[in-house]
Amino acid sequence: MKAIIYKIYLVVLGMCLLSACSKNWEDHFGGGDADAQKNLYTIISEHAEFSTFMDLLNKSGYGESLKESKNYTLIVPTNDAIAAVQDQYNFSDTAVIKSFVGYHIINSVYNVNSGADTVKALNFRNKYVEFTHGAFDGVEPLQGNLVASNGLYHVVGRPLKPLQNIFNLVRTFFADTKQIEAVNSFDTVSTEGDIIYYRYSPVWYTEVRRNMTTENKKHTYFVVDDENFETEYAKLRPFYATAYEEGNTLRPDSTTTFFAKKALLRDFIVEGELATDQLTNNLISIAGTKFSLDPSNIISRTKASNGVVYRVKRLEFALADQIKEIKVLGARPIGYKQTDKRSNTFFREKRDNEGNLYNDIEVYDHKVTSFYVKYRATGMNVAKYKVYGRAIMGLAGDPQTAAFIQYVYFFDPKLISVNEVDLYKRSVVNNLGANDTRMTFDVQPLNHGEVYLGEVTQDQYGNLPLLVMSNGTGPIILEYLRFVPIIQ
Template identity: 30%
Template sequence: MKKQYSLLLIGLLGVCIAACKQWDDRVMLTDSALTRTLFGEISAQPELSKFSDLLVKSGYDKLISSSKNYTVWAPTNKALESVDLASLNDTTALRLFVGNHVALQTYPAPAGTQEVRIQTLNGKYIPFANGRFGESAITASNKYVANGVLHILDKALAVQPNLLGFINSSKDTYVQNKVLGSLSYLVLNPDKAIVDSISSTTGRPVYRPGTGIEQKNKFTDLVYNLADESKQFTYILLTNDAFAAEVTKLSPYFKTSTADSTYNLASYQVLKDMAVEGLYTVDKLPAVLKSKFGVDVPLDKTALVRTVPVSNGVAYVFSKSNVAVQSRLQPIVVQGENYSSQLQNVASTAIAIREKLNPVTSQTFRDLSIIAHGVSGFWVRYRVPEVPNMKYKVYWVALNDQTRNYRTNTLPIVVSQRLAMGSLTSTTFANIAVPNDTYTEVLLGEYTTTSFGTLDMYLIANGTNSMALDYIRLVPVLP
């Protein structure tokens, strides 16, 4: 029994020693991988030799050999066969291409169906899901090394332009893109300009000519920055005939003294509604896309002629998009408190901007109240820029809720006023005595502008009577 027991112990000890050796071998293998850098790991894999060479040529080999953590999505030698490597002889092009496959920080493959957008070293954002990176399939993932993680791709990622890059590159093909490009202008950025001296007359800096000049674009300022890689956009691009048809529909409402300026104004009104924030894939494109400015843009998929994927979204080329004119020409609302000037200074207690509650809508609002001003024909002016030329129905809401003149203690307070359109001498609308406690819109009548531009409106007191205004609303009247 003792002998058998001894043999059993010896056997168990042997098994333990063998298991420990296997564990030591496993730890040694794991530790070996964790002692290599990303570049060391890539260099050690024969199937990644071409990408390793590109890393060296671009200088990124040193970057991914440093102490910072990176993630590399490395295309195999076979994957790189479809890439024109001669096109990468230019250093900038090479770094853009290689940088498309490298990101700062460690990104393991997302779990399940989760998808994240990863910013790579060239500034592009690429969707990363379990099994895919952009349009490439991941054949091996989550290879951890000392300074990050390595994934292997079956296809190299081409560097896609962003939306603005695509637009600029196709201005000769699409008139719509040419119009967007024409909205560029130059400005001086003092922070980037070189100061040659300080003016002894004004005390202001004198900048060196040609320095600090930056290019901006009206579309970028007022609609979207289509070069922003961190966001995604859907851009509706009309064929030249379709774009011309939309501009022709709007031109009568943006008439100026010259044909060129009329075209520029009308074409911008079409263009500003052709981009929305967010990526809509073809299968998710709605029948009607609502623009940033509330305009309904119909999308008939039978008129879709081309799809252009870009790094920050997608461009769809349509051969038609029949946007209703009334959708583009929306009502104009002018708030009573936002007047631009007045006849003369009056007592500070005469003019009040009030915060009120509308019992009809249960919404709070601000309005203008002018009482005891003591000036016959006192007026305030409203300046409304960029008013299309057409006929409007003109409404106002004027609240007379004052029951006593606090200065004279007389009852009641009379609010009597008129709205002069275009000039002080306009007699389009007569004086109106505003009834007490009326919160609903009152139709004043119709008014037609003669050209596109700034519209002046004057709220004028009937004698020395009090005045009040919540808002004025101009509603387009279409034929």
């Protein structure tokens, strides 16, 4: 009984001490009922412990925002906290002040998050501060959830550190590497007469740069030694050969160098922020390329605002993983022999006999001899491809139930003709191993497997236009064509 009473006494005593401690914090830093009636700007200005931050706030130009009725969350470093890191910042530079102060002001109201889940709060610098495990980007508050009339503020004994995004970080710390020289080469502004070349091409931005700069998604980025970068670049370059000369002023984004560098640079980016123990042999880049990293090759790890950057000696890529297969979907044509057969053209969603959903195209009863549907295989590397097709026919409700033949033709830029169809007679090797100008696609009832059609060679990087043509006035059915590169 005495033991129980003693335990109750300890609990009560602890609660009293906690209450007294909270009261002391409120007395020291504010946060009581009086402060709840004042805006964030007024509260900070009235407390001597925040005078250094207040001075920076006024110089930053953000002070007026904290007087507004809109709600904010303010993370306030004490004078001692700023003094401890003052030698790391040039506070005579307005840009530095705006970056430092803006990092501590957050749009909307966020309580201290004691859970293991992460709440991402957008600050004035368009960066995300992570509220998790009772801390802000790993900085624990001295006091939290203090109320103002226009939001909350939390007091910290260590300022938040404004982090660079991956793009700016690698350009700052690793600018002397061949890899980052390649990154920088895409960001140029030049003029040629009346032509202005913009800072970066849309393709470069969409496929690479955006993944290095976006703040609402985490990525892991790898920077390799020069030897590794140049070896991988030399390996890829022949597969991205184009007819455009280097230094071409009309199409600077269509050269062999442009496409080869862009393709390689995509493969140094992995989705998600990976810890060191997650760097396995099964890494997959944003371009879908598998690669591996020996942990002994890791040199450093640097935190970025939108992920993490690893400086490594080398990454291991297999060419068979870098030069990928291409698929052309039947339900995505780009044109037809003539446009008046829409009522005979069906875009179908069906379920095969194995229960799998698929989409295809069927052109039926069109009554046009050698009717064709036009397609385009995009991003084809300089390589020889084996071509496979899938077309399922004879399921319930399908008007076509008998076997039929259709043909696949490929565009040849060397041919000249006034008739469109005569431009699509590129030399191929058919499914029997013979030279031909077309591939025969034999469609059998209820065949759910792929049909091997033959081989076609792409001698320049880029698009490969093609036709799927009916045999006489017969039907056309296509789920997809699949192009598999032959890598020696």
